[in-house]
Amino acid sequence: MDLVDRLLAGDRRAAAKLVTAMEDGGLSAREAIAALYPHTGRAHIVGVTGSPGTGKSTLVYELAKEFRGRGKTVGIIAVDPTSPFSGGALLGDRIRMQKLSTDAGIFIRSMASRGQLGGLARATGDAIKVLDAFGRDLIMVETVGAGQSEVEIASAAHTVIVVDAPGLGDDIQAIKAGLFEIADILVVNKADRDGADKTYLTLQMMLEMDEPGGARDWRPPLLKTIALQGEGATVLADAVEEHLAHLRESGHLATRTRRLAEEELRRIVGQELLDRLFGQVNGDRWHSLAGKVAERQLDPYTAADTLVDSFFHGLTAEETGKGCRS
Amino acid sequence: MPEKKIRVLIAKPGLDGHDRGAKVVARILRDAGMEVIYTGLRQTPEMVVAAALQEDVDVIGLSILSGAHMTLIPKVAELAKEKDLGEVLFLVGGIIPDDDAVALREMGIDGIFGPGASSEEIASFITENVKKG
Ligand SMILES: Nc1nc2c(ncn2[C@@H]2O[C@H](COP(=O)(O)OP(=O)(O)OP(=O)(O)O)[C@@H](O)[C@H]2O)c(=O)[nH]1
Ligand SMILES: [Mg+2]
Numbered sequence: 001m002d003l004v005d006r007l008l009a010g011d012r013r014a015a016a017k018l019v020t021a022m023e024d025g026g027l028s029a030r031e032a033i034a035a036l037y038p039h040t041g042r043a044h045i046v047g048v049t050g051s052p053g054t055g056k057s058t059l060v061y062e063l064a065k066e067f068r069g070r071g072k073t074v075g076i077i078a079v080d081p082t083s084p085f086s087g088g089a090l091l092g093d094r095i096r097m098q099k100l101s102t103d104a105g106i107f108i109r110s111m112a113s114r115g116q117l118g119g120l121a122r123a124t125g126d127a128i129k130v131l132d133a134f135g136r137d138l139i140m141v142e143t144v145g146a147g148q149s150e151v152e153i154a155s156a157a158h159t160v161i162v163v164d165a166p167g168l169g170d171d172i173q174a175i176k177a178g179l180f181e182i183a184d185i186l187v188v189n190k191a192d193r194d195g196a197d198k199t200y201l202t203l204q205m206m207l208e209m210d211e212p213g214g215a216r217d218w219r220p221p222l223l224k225t226i227a228l229q230g231e232g233a234t235v236l237a238d239a240v241e242e243h244l245a246h247l248r249e250s251g252h253l254a255t256r257t258r259r260l261a262e263e264e265l266r267r268i269v270g271q272e273l274l275d276r277l278f279g280q281v282n283g284d285r286w287h288s289l290a291g292k293v294a295e296r297q298l299d300p301y302t303a304a305d306t307l308v309d310s311f312f313h314g315l316t317a318e319e320t321g322k323g324c325r326s
Numbered sequence: 327m328p329e330k331k332i333r334v335l336i337a338k339p340g341l342d343g344h345d346r347g348a349k350v351v352a353r354i355l356r357d358a359g360m361e362v363i364y365t366g367l368r369q370t371p372e373m374v375v376a377a378a379l380q381e382d383v384d385v386i387g388l389s390i391l392s393g394a395h396m397t398l399i400p401k402v403a404e405l406a407k408e409k410d411l412g413e414v415l416f417l418v419g420g421i422i423p424d425d426d427a428v429a430l431r432e433m434g435i436d437g438i439f440g441p442g443a444s445s446e447e448i449a450s451f452i453t454e455n456v457k458k459g
């Protein structure tokens with residue numbers, strides 16, 4: 001039986017192998033996606049992001065336990081950064097979740113960012129598809145500890161939880177602006193710590209300023225949790241379910257799904273064009289153009305146009321040729 | 327472009343609460359370009375094998391100090407076989423008497439490293455012996 005059939009039959013090892021195939025890329029990954037894609041689109045995808053050390057992994061663990069208690073199966077993808085120096089990575093999110101490792105209704109996968117900058121790995125989207133086809137009801141994606149530009153999770157998840165915590169050094173900045181904007185649910189974790197009230201108030205103020213006449217029809221709830229003691233997990237899980245219900249009732253789920261599909265398609269088309277173009281460009285031609293740009297004989301835009309134009313001309317010629325023959 | 331990486335699970339089975347050695351090895355392997363999943367302390371054999379399966383690792387490294395190696399390691403090895411993780415490279419770090427080392431190798435442990443093993447030694451053993459392509 002091939003891997004995708006085994007995945008659809010509920011084989012955990014096949015799920016693990018397929019995620020690896022997605023990470024390694026190539027033809028077999030594409031074929032697998034083509035086969036499993038019709039079985040995706042069922043899972044509720046929840047992103048968990050926030051600055052490093054705010055308690056994301058601990059919170060994901062508590063949420064996963066809570067949702068298991070509600071009869072849901074859970075997939076977890078936890079992304080940590082790849083070291084730019086060695087290309088290696090130390091993936092530590094799993095430490096906080098290991099107790100759930102042996103539960104058949106849980107599947108946890110650690111993923112290295114492999115140079116990707118948006119807080120996710122290149123293969124995270126495809127790994128989500130694997131776990132979706134595997135039949136997980138809920139898929140949680142923990143991003144790399146994020147700053148304000150690590151917002152790619154907003155184009156991968158239905159519901160984004162942004163986690164903040166007191167005592168992260170800088171006093172005034174609660175959450176970074178970019179993160180605040182993508183939050184569907186805001187959490188102040190480590191509510192047992194000094195300063196939690198202040199963090200909470202700051203976020204509350206940001207929320208109030210953000211609401212000029214209720215332009216948004218979903219007001220992100222602001223919750224306090226103590227993940228380390230499991231406190232607040234029930235309320236947070238409720239909020240996650242309420243957000244999904246809101247997406248469904250308002251029709252936003254369809255729009256969001258559509259938007260995600262467009263963004264993904266655009267990204268893949270861009271990558272594909274790039275790969276094909278560079279696969280076709282003659283090395284000598286490339287070096288000669290680059291040389292001219294370096295020596296100021298040609299500006300970079302004109303040089304790029306020359307390359308891209310000749311790529312598309314080549315395509316048209318080829319197609320006309322085919323047309324003639326048939 | 328996507329590329330293949332060696333994935334390693336480092337686990338510390340048993341009850342003693344000390345994992346400095348395991349963490350040092352984890353960092354060394356990261357610096358050698360590998361993706362290292364660290365699971366933390368007090369892992370049961372079931373937890374180790376479940377994690378290795380989900381993470382689809384090429385290498386399992388167990389760090390053992392407690393002297394319980396002759397019960398814990400065989401259990402992990404046995405469970406791994408049961409779950410069809412046969413091709414995973416299996417390493418043990420810790421103080422293991424020679425007689426036990428012989429027995430462990432017979433059970434399918436591929437490499438045993440004492441406290442004196444150098445970082446280069448461990449990293450290159452992995453790159454040279456990883457079984458998967
Ligand atoms: N006091 C307190 N500590 C907590 C709480 N939640 C998590 N921690 C601790 O905060 C530290 C970081 O927790 P993680 O869950 O690993 O945080 P994270 O956001 O996943 O970290 P990265 O993935 O490294 O960005 C750990 O030592 C946790 O035990 C909490 O509610 N209160
Ligand atoms: Mg984490």
